[in-house]
Amino acid sequence: MVLLANVLHKTFVTGLVVITGFSGFYIVTGTAEILERRKKRKEEENLIYQEFLREEERKKSLALIESPKQ
Structure with missing residues (x-):
């Protein structure tokens, strides 16, 4: 859980949105500006x-x- 929180924090700071789902792990790129x-x-x-x-x-x-x- 701590690892997940760390990953989410890092991706938020860099402007990436992380989506987890039943079919796997997807990374949708997008900047914080967008x-x-x-x-x-x-x-x-x-x-x-x-x-x-x-x-x-x-x-x-x-x-x-x-x-x-x-």
């Missing part, structure tokens, strides 16, 4: 989606306020 860019892009997409949801809620609220009372 992973960081993906994380930032996902955060930006989330912010855009949240803004979209707020705008839709605002439109619904305005439609309810402006609709003629029955």
